[in-house]
Amino acid sequence: MYFIKKSIKSSLIFIKGLLPGNFSENLPKKNQQKAHDYSQLDWGIDYIFEPINLxxxxxxxxxxxGIKIHDYIILQKEGKYYRYQVEQIDYYSDPPDMWIASLKEISVQ
Structure with a gap:
C-alpha cells in the first residue's frame, strides 16, 4: 500500500512539472456556461416565458x-432570436426535469 501511495504521489509531481503555470489552471473548467436552445419549441405551448422590464x-x-445558473437560454418569437442568461433556477420535484428560472437578456439578433 505504501508503494502505491508513493508511486501515485510521484506521478502527480511529475505531471505537475510538465504543465506550465499552476496545475489547476490547465485542467478543463467544470463550470463553463452552456447554451440551451429552445428556439425550435413553441412559446406558450412547450414552455412559458413571462417577460418583465419590457x-x-x-x-x-x-x-x-442540466440547466444551471449563468447558462444561456435561446428563444425565438416571431422570427427574432433572443438570448437570456439564467440568474436563478429551481427544479420541481415532480417532474424532476421541470424548472422555473429568472432570466436576463444578453443580446437580441
Missing part, C-alpha cells in the same frame, strides 16, 4: 435537465 428579463418555466 422583455429585458423574464421568468421561464420549461422542461430540461
Amino acid at each position: 422583455g429585458k428579463g423574464g421568468y421561464m418555466t420549461g422542461i430540461g435537465k
Whole structure:
C-alpha cells in the first residue's frame, strides 16, 4: 500500500512539472456556461416565458435537465432570436426535469 501511495504521489509531481503555470489552471473548467436552445419549441405551448422590464428579463418555466445558473437560454418569437442568461433556477420535484428560472437578456439578433 505504501508503494502505491508513493508511486501515485510521484506521478502527480511529475505531471505537475510538465504543465506550465499552476496545475489547476490547465485542467478543463467544470463550470463553463452552456447554451440551451429552445428556439425550435413553441412559446406558450412547450414552455412559458413571462417577460418583465419590457422583455429585458423574464421568468421561464420549461422542461430540461442540466440547466444551471449563468447558462444561456435561446428563444425565438416571431422570427427574432433572443438570448437570456439564467440568474436563478429551481427544479420541481415532480417532474424532476421541470424548472422555473429568472432570466436576463444578453443580446437580441
